[in-house]
Amino acid sequence: MTALTFYGGVEEIGGNKILLQTKNSKIFFDFGMSFKRAGLYFSEFLQPRKLNGIGDFLEFGLIPDLSGLYRTDYLKHMGRKEEERKYDAVFLTHAHADHISYVHHLREDIPIYSSEATEKIMQALEDTGSSGFTDFIHLKVNFKLEERKKGEGLKRMRGYKVKRDFRIIKQEIKIDDIKVTALPVDHSLPGALGYIIETPDGPIVYTGDLRFHGYQRELTERFIEKASRIKPKVLIIEGTRIGEKGALSEEKLGERVYEVVKRTKGLVVVNFPMRDLDRMKSFLKVAQRTGRRLVINTKQAYLLKLLSGVNCDCPSLEDVGIYIQRKTWGLIGRDDFPEDIIRQDYSRYPWELEFIDHSSALTYRDIRNNPEHFIFRCDFFELKELIDIRPPRQSCYVRSVTEPFDEEMEIEKKKADNWLKHFGLYPYEQIHCSGHASGEELVKIARELHPQILIPVHTEHPHLFKKFYKNTRIVKEGETVFI
Ligand SMILES: [Zn+2]
Ligand SMILES: [Zn+2]
Structure with missing residues (x-):
């Protein structure tokens, strides 16, 4: 008996949590957050509580209630009986939140497999994140008491961490009766994988998220070629853009950005997704062609630092x-305070401190004094920097992120527009391309792989697959498919 159960990622974009069970093994593929479901109940200032362990997440079905899967410190605190581990591994396709977020809740002794770049991105999220739910590489043990060193009694234990059993996939992995082969694919962040899974009842292919129009498109082509050779019985295929046509390639996007930057005399302000390093590369190339410098934030710099040893063709910090954002007292860039006092502004952010002395470090003063020398990346939460930078006349704004697709994003965009109008950066240029394959490309994948069962995931329109592929199986959340 081989079975697939979909605990998320069906009839919605993301939140993939796919359980594969054979006679001897239980393996999850991805363990991500469903933005749609989480957004029904929670918002920026109404968040699940850690004090309830996984309770607040179970309350709304954000994670499935399965025994032997979740971290012991949370379960114990909730008064649940001790459980034995019942899952053999979790394989991650890539480090987007809709595929990895709930790894935080998993038991520390479940092996987690990913690419090296995915591990580094998750490390960066753990070190620089502020949500409190980012125990991806190390599990910070909560709700534990210890003996006082001085005097009698107990105290709350702090800072006790356990390293997760995180494993970088280097070759095929055999887990009892399952063999998993990971192959790199092109997506909008480094380290994305697709999987070929050989089970006693036939091969399964899982695409993860992929596209054919980034700088690494040949990786996706190679994955599809190998996957078709194996003649999969089941194809689990992402369908984000099943109803949409083509897309701008990263190269063409770069050309369009170049045209805008070339005719801009003042500061170029841009917004692109934090960890989309293909996009960062596109803007970096434009900066180099126009004699400007691309300016990124410290979280991005930290990510580049961690990825510097990984073979993923990422920009270097020297480029x-x-x-350096003003923090606490906001003293950076001022010369009327001693250096050690200025550094204290960052004492709560040790990972950030090292960049203050970096040869590439810049403050608002540098940009304000020479705006024509820079392309400044500025996301929604960084708009306040414009107050310090004061873009001069003839500056411009390039928006290189997706259009809003829910209410909260609409509101955010309206606010951003107000900021841009205030600083003379409106109207702006919208130049973006997606991280996902187009409808035609998805159809092509399905026909080439020709599976007995095609299961669409990561899409709000799974029924569209039925139009061109007869053996499409549309599954509901929590449903099990026997193969
Ligand atoms: Zn996704
Ligand atoms: Zn993704």
Whole structure:
């Protein structure tokens, strides 16, 4: 008996949590957050509580209630009986939140497999994140008491961490009666994988998220070629853009950005997704062609630092400017305070401190004094930097992120527009391309792989697959498919 159960990621974009069970093994593929479901109940200032362990997440079905899967410190605190581990591994396709977020809740002794770049991105999220739910590489043990060193009694234990059993996939992995082969694919962040899974009842292919129009498109082509050779019985295929046509390639996007930057005399302000390093590369190339410097934030700089040893063709810290945001007292860039006092502004952010002295470090003063020398990346939460930078006349704004697709994003965009109008950066240029394959490309994948069962995931329109592929199986959340 081989079975697939979909605990998320069906009839919605993301939140993939796919359980594969054979006679001897139980393996999850991805363990991500469903933005749609989480957004029904929670918002920025109404968040699940850690004090309830996984309770708040179970309350709304954000994670499935399965025994032997979740971290012991949370379960114990909730008063649940001790459980034995019942899952053999979790394989991650890539480090987007809709595929990895709930790894935080998993038991520390479940092996987690990913690419090296995915592990580094998750490390960066753990070190620089502020949500409190980012125990991806190390599990910070909560709700534990210890003996006082001085005097009698107990105290709350702090800072006790356990390293997860995180494993970088280097070759095929055999887990009892299952063989998993990971192959790199092109997506909008480094380290994305697709999987070929051989089970006693036939091969399964899982695409993860992929596209054919980034700088690494040949990886996706190679994955599809190998996957078709194996003649999969089941194809689990992402369908984000099943109803949409083509897309701008990263190269063409770069050309369009170049045209805008070339005619801009003042500061170029841009917004692109934090961890989309293909996009960062596109802007970096434009900066180099126009004699400007691309300025990124310290979280991005930290990510580039961690990825510097990984073979993923990422920009180097020497090629960019690192923007040091004002914090606490806001003293950076001022010369009327001693250096050690200025550094205290960052004492709560040890990972950030090292960039203050970096040769690529820049402050608002550097940009304000020479705006024509820079392309400044500025996301929604960084708009306040414009108050310090004061873009001069003839500056411009390039928006290189997706259009809003829910209410909260609409509201955010309206606010951003107000900021841009205030600083003379409106109207702006919208130049973006997606991280996902187009409808035609998805159809082509399905026909080439020709599976007995095609299961669409990561899409709000799974029924569209039925139009061109007869053996499409549309599954509901929590449903099990026997193969
Ligand atoms: Zn996704
Ligand atoms: Zn993704």
